[in-house]
Amino acid sequence: MIKIENVEKIYAKGTAKEVVALKHINLHINKGEIFGVIGLSGAGKSTLIRMVNLLERPTSGRVLVDNKDLTALDSKALRQARKSIGMIFQSFNLLSSANVYDNIAFPLRLDNDYSEDFIKTRVQELLALVGLSDKAAMYPSQLSGGQKQRVGIARALASNPKVLLCDEATSALDPQTTNSILQLLLELREKLDLTIVIITHQMEVVKECCDRVAVIDGGTILELGDTLDLFTDPKQQLTKTLVSAAVRRGLPELLRHTEIVKEYRDGDKAVVELLFLGPKADAPVIVEVAALCNVKISILAGSIDHIRKEPFGLMVVEIGGNKEKIQNAIKELEARVHKVEVLGYDRRQQLAELD
């Protein structure tokens, strides 16, 4: 649906203030997909999403939306093409001088083709779609953040776009409201067959609704893949940091103060991180392995989360026994859970074992 081909963006090219915002980006976003772009501030994600509707023109490269090369269009044709690409913003960008009804009618009134009767029906449809039917006469200043974003979404959808761009659309909202907006986006994707591009710095957003994610840093795509893969098996350091911020919040202080060493010595216990995924997540793995391998397994930390609809469990355990038994246990665990990672070895003697 969206093809970004070899796009480069350089500000103030050829001057001393030259800034390279994007470096040779190639990206294909499929129809009906919710695609996330995540990165820290200044990574270029804002510039990237503005390339899709050409609010920012690439210095070189092509941008195709629905097989139409936007970079080749003249300004009039481009304005027309933009009508099939909706966009919502972090700061909502609603007209404060117009009420909800007129804000949503705004894009429709840009063309003189629609009668006020048609506009009225369409606005009411859109209000119902975003759940704000009773707010038509309100002004934006009378609405909450979540309601403002719903108006923004209704306005973006007014001209039946095929693509919806979300520029940090939930960054100004509290977690609960963020969630309700994301659920709305998921729902709209189903109902309207939308392709959605979300840029965000919140991993939570990606976790909740993106099918695929690109991690962007310094104007390049660092890592791109299925959301689930990215969460369970991040390759790049930045991705690991971002992922751990979102899913390992539950892991307790305990681990941070445990001294873990890299090399095994007799009597050490292995500290192992287990990753459960999908239907395996609720099997009695720990008890099984402990009995099978005759090791002592104690649970240090655990959390269960969801990535999109998929349950996703993370657990840190200590395995005590001799070297052979520990290795055997790890092997058994690997056969049972999605991923096993040995974090290191714990040399401490537990109080319980001293007496």
Next chain:
Amino acid sequence: MTAVSNWLSSINFAQIGQLLYSSSLQTLYMVIVASIITFMLALPLGVFLLVTSKGNFYEMGFINRIIGAVVNALRSLPFVVLMVAIMPITVFIVGTRIGTTAAIIPLIVGTVPFTARLFETSLRTVSSGLVEAAQSMGASSYQIVRRVLIPEAMPELIQNCTITVIVLISNSAMAGMIGGGGLGDLALRYGYMRFRLDIMIATVIVLIIMVQLVQMLGDYLSSKFDHR
């Protein structure tokens, strides 16, 4: 006490009323016509100064700087000097350089650059995010000005108009000097030259009331358009 009551009894209220009435009408005529024409010229000029400025959506750096320089040059002239300096232009447009109608030309020339800058500043307060949103919906530059910038800045624009009208009232008094008539002329001829304190006071009161009314109307309209 007797001095005051003697003075009061000597006042010819009928004469003052007559003079005030005709002078007020002249002032109103000058101010209303000049205001309307000033707004019509200053709004496009203000919009132009904004949208062609650096980093804006219709950037034209060179022309913007030239127009900006002309505007600044006109703004640096005191109204009295401007009034005299542009007399040939006044004659060319109105046919005479004396009279109430002739006074309107320097009034307009004097306030348009000032008001255009006020408008420009007010329009600049509209968030660039709103402009971007309108662009993302496929709005043309004209539509952005007409449907985003002007409605969003309306409360400020109205306040700018209030200031403009008040400046015009004050300048129209000066225009009396070149035979423009009006309240300023009345105060000068009777109050100053003929030592008519009563007429002086009456003029001052009428001017204060006029300015108050304009300000009140402006505040009312501005708040009516303000939904923030």
